[in-house]
Amino acid sequence: xxxxxxxxxxxxxxxxxxxxxxxxxxxxxxxxxxxxxxxxxxxxxxxxxxxxxxxxxxxxxxxxxxxxxxxxxxxxxxxxxxxxxxxxxxxxxxxxxxxxxxxxxxxxxxxxxxxxxxxxxxxxxxxxxxxxxxxxxxxxxxxxxxxxxxxxxxxxxxxxxxxxxxxxxxxxxxxxxxxxxxxxxxxxxxxxxxxxxxxxxxxxxxxxxxxxxxxxxxxxxxxxxxxxxxxxxxxxxxxxxxxxx
Numbered sequence: 001x002x003x004x005x006x007x008x009x010x011x012x013x014x015x016x017x018x019x020x021x022x023x024x025x026x027x028x029x030x031x032x033x034x035x036x037x038x039x040x041x042x043x044x045x046x047x048x049x050x051x052x053x054x055x056x057x058x059x060x061x062x063x064x065x066x067x068x069x070x071x072x073x074x075x076x077x078x079x080x081x082x083x084x085x086x087x088x089x090x091x092x093x094x095x096x097x098x099x100x101x102x103x104x105x106x107x108x109x110x111x112x113x114x115x116x117x118x119x120x121x122x123x124x125x126x127x128x129x130x131x132x133x134x135x136x137x138x139x140x141x142x143x144x145x146x147x148x149x150x151x152x153x154x155x156x157x158x159x160x161x162x163x164x165x166x167x168x169x170x171x172x173x174x175x176x177x178x179x180x181x182x183x184x185x186x187x188x189x190x191x192x193x194x195x196x197x198x199x200x201x202x203x204x205x206x207x208x209x210x211x212x213x214x215x216x217x218x219x220x221x222x223x224x225x226x227x228x229x230x231x232x233x234x235x236x237x238x239x240x241x242x243x244x245x
Contacts, residue, residue, distance in 0.1 A: 002032045003054040004243060007045060007068070008061035011038040013181045013208045015229075016059055019236055042067040049090075057243030058088040059236070062178050065101075065127025072097040082134050084127035087239045098242055101131035104235030106139065109203065112226055117141045118201070119170040123189045124177035125154070128205055132176055144170060146189075157190045167195045173218070175204040180212035188213040198222030207232055 006016045020034035037048045042064050049055060060068050065084040069075065072088065074096045079085050085097035109117065120136060120143040122129055129145065136143045144166070145154040160166050167173075179187045191214075200223035204212050207229040215225035 001054060002056055003035065003052055004032065004057045004059075005035045005037050005048075005052070005055060006059040006061060007037045007039055007048060007064060009038050009040055009063065011036045011061070012183065013178075013206075014061065015208060015232065016061075016236065019233070020240075023236075023240075039064075042071070045071055056090055057239065058090070059239055060086045060088065062126065062128070066130075069097060071095065078102065078134075082130045084130045086127070086131075086235065087242055089242050089245075098239075099131055100235040100238040100242070101128055101231070102135050103238050104231040104233075105132050105205075106135035107234050108226075108228075108231045109135070110139070111230070112203070113172075113201065118172045119143065120172040120174055121146050121160075121166065121170045123173065123175045123191070126176060129176040132174055132205075141172075142170075143174075146191075160195075161192045164192075164195050167192070167200070171199045171201060173200060173202045173214075175202070175206065175212075175214055178206065180204065180209075180214060181206050182208045185209050186213065188217070193217045193221070196221040196223055201225070204228060205231065 017034050017036050024032050065086050069085055072095045076098045079097050079099050082099045082102060085099055086101045087098040089096045120141055122132055122143050123146045125147045147154055150156055175189055177189060179189050196218050200218055202215050202218040202225040204215050205228035206212050207227045210227055218225045
């Protein structure tokens with residue numbers, strides 16, 4: 001039996017097991033199983049591998065996309081630029097890290113907005129945000145990061161509320177935080193909703209629920225919104241290709 005899986009915490013929101021189980025059935029892929037490994041800390045990753053020596057491929061989600069890197073033997077060159085891993089291939093005991101979030105986000109964003117992509121605000125500074133930022137850079141899209149703290153090319157949520165030009169000049173809002181994910185669907189990033197209008201576009205990497213509070217707020221004010229489901233599907237397919245290459 002070939003084994004694949006996902007590590008993260010929590011995993012109650014994850015569609016990965018359902019996605020791959022349906023893929024195996026639909027495409028008549030025999031002798032494969034995809035399991036979830038919810039671990040309370042990254043150090044437990046070693047125990048997962050010890051208890052499941054058949055594992056050939058592992059997807060990585062919040063909050064371990066950065067923390068898992070020291071546990072790997074080799075990194076794809078793109079991971080060094082991005083600074084995060086969401087896909088691990090295991091061959092002959094060696095663990096190699098890749099980042100397929102980059103590909104999934106970049107392709108889905110272009111599919112949604114075409115070649116005319118406006119300046120962006122990237123909400124969050126975790127592992128997913130790193131892939132998003134590199135994709136935006138490679139697409140030639142100017143952006144600012146939004147976090148609780150100031151930094152280089154980084155503003156705070158308080159800055160958004162204080163200065164309306166940030167939202168005016170950056171109409172694409174990309175949520176890379178887990179806020180709004182099931183079961184805490186009432187949560188959302190702390191942005192001034194009253195400043196949203198029909199020029200705004202929200203790309204929420206959350207995919208469960210299909211419509212987050214942030215997405216609904218943007219649409220209610222005349223804007224457009226999409227979730228991260230197609231990004232998930234795109235990166236999952238690239239994962240599968242890597243695991244079988």
